[in-house]
Ligand SMILES: Cc1cc2nc3c(=O)[nH]c(=O)nc-3n(C[C@H](O)[C@H](O)[C@H](O)COP(=O)(O)OP(=O)(O)OC[C@H]3O[C@@H](n4cnc5c(N)ncnc54)[C@H](O)[C@@H]3O)c2cc1C
Ligand code: SF4
C-alpha cells in the first residue's frame with residue numbers, strides 16, 4: 001500500500017505518496033535527493049545513516065519513513081548556513097576528523113544531537129554519543145578531538 | 159519488503175487489527191524486526207505499528223508498583239534515572255547504540271527474536287547454506303543431529319527485570335492479566351515466546367524496591383557498544399548484617415530463553431565465600447546451554463557467566479547497587 005506522508009525535512013514541509021515499506025534512508029536519498037546521508041551496513045550497525053528525528057539521533061536504515069510522518073527530520077544537508085560550514089563541520093575539516101568522509105555525515109549528526117542536549121560534553125559523553133558510529137579511517141581520536149574543538153571557544157577558525 | 163503499515167491509536171484497536179490479519183506483526187521501534195525483515199526473515203503483509211498506541215506509553219509509580227509501558231523507549235528508561243534505585247535497570251544504558259535506543263522499546267526488547275550466526279544473515283547467505291531448522295531449512299547447523307533450535311535469547315532487559323521481580327501485562331483475544339516475566343518464555347529457539355496470536359505486551363511492573371534490595375547487571379561482548387551480549391548476568395540480593403538473605407540471578411545470551419535462579423542463599427550467612435559461590439555457579443552451569451550460535455565458543459560464554467555472577471554478588475554485597 002502507498003500512503004501520503006507529510007514530514008518536515010530540513011525545515012521544509014514535504015508531502016509524498018510513498019510505499020508503506022519505504023525506509024527513511026530511501027525516502028531521503030532516492031525521493032528527496034538528499035544523498036548526504038550514507039548507507040553503510042544497511043542493518044543498524046554502523047551509524048552512517050544517522051539523522052535527527054525531532055532533534056534526536058535515529059538510523060535511516062531501520063526506520064520506516066511512514067513511521068515518522070508528521071515529525072521533523074534533519075540531515076547533514078541542513079547544518080550549513082548559506083554556504084558556511086557549521087562549527088562541527090569546520091572542526092571535522094580542520095582537526096582531520098574526516099578522511100574518506102563516508103562516516104562523517106553520520107558522525108556529525110550524532111554529535112549535533114549530543115550538543116543540543118548537552119552543549120559542553122566531556123570526553124566520555126562524546127565517546128558514548130558516538131559509540132554507534134563506525135569509522136574505518138581515522139581511528140576515532142581525531143573525531144573526538146574535532147567534537148571537542150567545536151565546543152571550545154576559539155577551537156575552530158571563525 | 160512489501161507490506162502495509164497500519165497505525166492504530168489504542169491497544170484494543172491494535173489487537174483487533176491483529177485478529178483480522180493473522181499474518182501481521184507488531185512493529186514497535188523496529189530495530190529488531192526491520193533488519194530481520196530486510197534479510198528475508200519473515201514476510202508479513204501487514205505491520206501493526208505501536209508508535210501511536212497511547213496505552214503503551216509512560217512510566218508511573220503508584221502504590222506498590224513501578225509500571226513501565228511496553229512502548230517506553232530505552233532512551234526514556236535511561237533518562238528516567240531509575241537505575242539509581244533499581245541498579246539492574248542500568249542494563250538499558252548499554253543496549254545497541256544511542257540512535258537505536260531512541261527507537262528501541264522495552265516491549266520489543268522483551269519480545270526480541272532469538273539469535274544465531276546461521277540465522278541473522280542475508281537471505282542469499284542462508285540460501286547458500288541451505289537455510290536451517292529455524293527458518294526455511296531442515297537441519298540445525300549448530301547441532302545437526304538434533305531437531306531443536308538453540309538460537310539464543312540475547313535481550314538485556316529480561317534478566318534485569320526478572321531479578322527485580324517484574325511481571326508483564328499481556329492483553330489479547332483471550333488474555334488480560336499480569337504474570338511473572340519468566341512465563342513469557344519457552345526454552346525453544348524456534349518459538350521462545352508464550353504469547354498467543356494477537357497477544358500484545360502492554361506493560362511491565364516491578365514491586366517498588368525497599369532500600370535493602372541491591373541489584374546490578376553486567377554483560378560480556380566483543381565491543382563495548384552496539385554488540386549483543388554474548389552472556390549477560392543480573393543479580394539482586396539483600397544483605398542483612400553479614401548475611402545474604404535473598405539472592406536472585408538472571409542470565410541472558412546463553413539459552414533460547416532468559417533464565418531466573420531464585421532462592422540461592424545457601425551458605426551465605428557470613429556473606430559470599432568461595433564454597434557458596436561455587437555451589438551457585440555450579441547450579442547455574444547445569445541449566446545454561448551456550449552453544450556455538452555466536453562468534454565465541456560456548457565454553458567461553460559459560461565461563462563468563464561464572465565470572466560475572468561472582469563479580470556481581472561480591473560487588474553488590476560490598477558496595478551496594480552497581481551503577482554504570
Ligand atoms: C546493531 C544492533 C545492535 C543491537 N544490540 C542489542 C543489544 O546489545 N542488546 C539488546 O537487548 N538488543 C540489541 N538490539 C536489538 C534491539 O535494538 C533491541 O532489543 C530493542 O529493544 C528492540 O525493541 P524494538 O522496539 O525496536 O522492537 P521491534 O523490532 O519493533 O520488535 C521486536 C519484536 O517484538 C515484537 N513486539 C514489539 N513490541 C511488542 C509488544 N508490545 N507486544 C508484543 N510483541 C511486541 C515485534 O513484533 C517483533 O517481533 C540490537 C539491534 C541492532 C540492530
Ligand atoms: S541454532 Fe540451529 S536451527 Fe537455530 S538458528 Fe542456529 S543453525 Fe538454525
Ligand code: FES
Nearest residue numbers: 040041042047061
Ligand atoms: S547504514 Fe544504517 S546503521 Fe549502517
Ligand code: FES
Nearest residue numbers: 099100135136137
Ligand atoms: S573517515 Fe572514512 S569511515 Fe570515517
